[in-house]
Amino acid sequence: MxxxxxxxxxxxxxxxxxxxxxxxxxxxxxxxxxxxxxxxxxxxxxxxxxxxxxxxxxxAPKAGTLGALFQTYFQTEHFQNLAEATRRDYRKCADFLEPIKGTPIHVIDTPLIAGVHDKAAKKIGWRRANMVRTLLSEVFRYNIPKGLISANFAKDVIPKRRPRDRAYANRPWTIEERDTVLGNAKPHVRVALALMMNTGLDPSDALRLRNDQVDGGTIWGVRGKTGEEVAIPVSPTLKAALDRMPKHEAETVLSNSRGEAWTYNGFSTVWHRFKIKLEEEGLIAPGLTLKGLRHTVATTLREAGLDERRIADLLGQKTPSMARHYSRSANLAEKNRETMAALEKENERRAKIVKPSPKSVKPDQNEDQT
Structure with a gap:
């Protein structure tokens, strides 16, 4: 052979x-x-x-370049533990910086990063430019201890401010908008919106909430974005909404009309079509978003006189701590019970002031397959 x-x-x-x-x-x-x-x-x-x-x-990026720093950062435990959406956004920012990944580390300084930040703002907008700045800051910060770069050259770059003429991205809902949307929503959509309105949960966290996370009149959850534990009492208004929800076999609290767990994209599509229809009928003003409901809870509580710390506790905005025990969450739940009572009271007060127009409320319908 x-x-x-x-x-x-x-x-x-x-x-x-x-x-x-x-x-x-x-x-x-x-x-x-x-x-x-x-x-x-x-x-x-x-x-x-x-x-x-x-x-x-x-x-593959060459050693001693910005691209090599990115590669090292994306392999860190810190990056791997970020929320999926955050990892995806950081990857997109890295793709935007692809043309300069061959930049040698020894020429990187704050003026260079500031210039990159300015150019990003012109090309992809102020918000995405700030995310590019944040990514660079994280990349530098986690490579300093490895001896791969000497300083965090993005730290002193000033973030871009929202343009004055830019609309509020996730503005709070008014009482009229809340009542109109709930009055016109189909059952499976209505209960999902009610859950977000009465807890301040992120839309993705609300849609993923499992039945076994609701126990003893409290929602025991973890914010997907930060990993922070939350303990949210179920208010009377929310309990009434959940009790009216059509029966289903999904392991999640919420389900679509087929009795299956919602996907984020699925609910977003249904919500968008529903919202556009209400806008075309002149029942609501443009600009309502699902994340705006989280802002609505925070704004309502602030206007009711609660301090920022209590509001942050309810929304899970503390520094993440994976070592927290259930007993601490239980104490937090008791404090949040007072916070939720304040939210309930303020919503009732506003509802008495603003009476929804009868023409904006439609009778229940059988929901289309979604």
Whole structure:
């Protein structure tokens, strides 16, 4: 038998006597049965694997560059423990910075990062530009202890301010808007909105809330964004809304019309269509968002005279602490019970002042399949 040798590949017999071949650098295997050693197909497969390996090598960031810092940061435990949405946003920011990833570390300084920040604001807007700045700050911060960069050159870059003519992204809802939306919403949508309105939960956290997280008149949850535990008492208004919810078999508190757990994209699509319809009918003003309900709770409580610390406790805005025990959450739940009572009282007061128009309330309908 002719001995065949190909640079970069190992050809050998395994313990069963079967001939095998793989690329040393990447570990990519060649199917000997489909491409017998020495055949044209075999050599073509070797060239393909070699070309892919060369392309990957050329694409990999060089040591001592901004791209290498990104690569190191994305492998840290800190990045891996971030919420999925945050990781996705950071990856998008890194893609935006792709053209300058070859920048040598020794030329990076605060003026350079400030210039990048300014250019980002012009290309992708002030909000995304600030996220680019935040990512760079995190990348530098976690690479300093590794000795890969000397300082956090993004720390002193001033964040961009919201333009004066820019509308409030997640403005609070008015009492009229709240009553109109609930009055026109179909059952499965109405209860989801009621849950967000009466807890301040992020939409994604509300949709993921499981039945076993509601116990003893309290919602025991964890904020998906920060990992912070929350203990939210179920107010009388929320309990009444949950009691009216159509029966279903999903493990989540909320479900769609098929009795299945909502997906975030699924609910967002249904909400968007519903909202646009109300806008076209002139029943609500533009600008309502699901996250605006979280702002509504915070604003209502602030206007009711509660301090920022109590509001932050209810919304889970403390510094994350995974070592917190259930007893501490129980104490927090008791304090939040007073906070929720204040929210309930303030909403009732506002409802007495503003009476919803009868034409904005429609009778229940059977919900379409979503």
């Amino acid at each position: 002719t001995l065949v040798r190909v640079k970069g590949f190992k050809i050998f017999k395994d313990r069963h006597g079967k001939t095998r071949c793989y690329h040393r650098a990447t570990g990519h295997k060649i199917d000997i049965e489909k491409s017998p050693i020495g055949s044209a197909e075999f050599f073509a497969e070797c060239e393909t694997i070699r070309a892919i390996a060369d392309a990957q090598k050329a694409k």
